[in-house]
Amino acid sequence: MANRIKLPAPGGVGRRGVVQAAALGVSLGASLAASQAVLGVRPARAALPAHPRFRLVFVNHVTTNPFFTATQYGIQDAAELVGADTQWTGSENSIAAEMISAINAAIAAKASAIAVSLVDPHAFNEPVARALAAGIPVFAYNADAPAGSGNKRLAYIGQDLFKAGQMMGQRILDLVPGGRVALLIATPGQLNIQPRIDGAQDVLRKSGRSYQIDIVATGATVNEELSKVKAYYLGHQDVKGLFSVDGGTTQCVAETMEQYGLAAKGVRGGGFDLLPRTLHLIDAGHLDFTIDQQPYLQGFYTVMEMYAYLVSGGLVGPAEINTGLKFVTKGTVAPYLATKTRYEGSSSAAQLIARSGAIQS
Template structure:
């Protein structure tokens, strides 16, 4: 994905400082047993209501007492993050017009605690006042504590960590991940109602980008719950397989399921690149007997849904994950107020099928 020149410079500077950051932050960091003193979130007032889902927040008109800098840290390993970046691209000129700055920082292609954590460390050293980041797992909380101890506001987006809030994160903006997984399970039951029954049990292949990425584990476990609740005669083939960020591995896992799994009726993909599973099923001529369900209305997924190769995808407002998060961080910096009385600010969840995909995929 093309990145603007300014962001490229920022990324280069950020990662050049990553090694220094780990050492430089030690003087002010806290351990897992220590509690950060005077976390920034404790100094902010609390509004009475939670922002409504899907509505874009307005940028504060309060003039900052000094220029503010915000970093949004992303992993770029599938088309979903191109959609997240559209929200950043839209909010960036608004922040600049208000006298602030916001930068898109790529922390590599693998969703790991080290990759994201090093980027957070480096952003703190580089003088950012607020950081929005994915939360690969609970190990990221050490980095959150270090940042908040330095007075930096931290927000989680896309995926949360169970210790993020207690470590000082201001809010989490993203999908209700477990519920989305349950919804995917229910969709699979609907998709396979003519393919499996109590008298003819079916099997679903589960493909996950990473078993260690907490957000995707929530989706995977929720999916299993959804099957048990709505169609217990459809069961997973083992616990699932991991494919990393590779479309080739999605394709090979899908082929393996189709050739080795008896009574296969579906493929569920928890993370990026589900279109590769749909394409593989279509190439084998199995779209009527193997239903594919995944996430996100990327151009690739939309094309597969329109072609009838993917049964459904569940959207998670990628535009808002960046746009809303950046606005809320900016407002918190200049108005000294949290965006919500609740830590979790959910995105709108929308299901896209062949019947409505053109409409829902066009929504910003």
């Protein structure tokens, strides 16, 4: 157990004594932290206030999707730090009614806090309002209801999806000077991906260049997505670029590029997320980029914000948190392939990953 320094009660000693005692506490705390770092010991939670064991419920739209493996690891790691229990629930197939049932169950069980992936602009307004009325704070993660939707969630933690789409649009400008460009999306209208395609179109249309933009819906399963991507290419062989806004379709774009040798023909391609097949095909030169939307942080940061809000009685937060993005290219993909980690969802092992070389922005 971590050492504790008990300061005298106010009035028991002079100001100088209090300052000396506080300084001693800081010194011992620093020494303890240093020794823990040397020994590889996890820091104790002694600095955190005593609190009930919070129960944090995460309601997800695709509970078994491998993208969220890293998110669940982030949830687990943060919950261990702050002393909380978590539940992962929702729908396997993005069915709003199933997600609402999960929210209702969390309210009935008096969850400490709820996090919801708000993939529909209005479906979750009423259950979120009921949770808040019951005194349960609700946060959005991964997907957020648009401004003006009426949803009263306290904060959103996740990628700025429209901005991410704009950044992909800027990358498309660099890769494709003009002509036919396909923007591919698994499920149009779904709020975890639709803002990206909107952002990409915004940049392309404002560029002043001559683009013919085709919006292609690919479907919710990989087999369906692959057939739709191939069919699109075979029917539009004048296309200059294939760019996806979701992980499954991105993998299918890469596989189509590989099958038909499109990179060698000058066709450019890119998309989102870190499916292993996508990363290998970037390394092989078949896909120009994918975007890492930091799924681990979407879980970790949400738990930390829930905890801070709960333990402070609502005084700390809520705050919007943009988990950002990283472009992964042939020049930067090697670390993703070389190391299996829980931070990218490729391993369950908790480990310190040593970094070497220059830091790339």
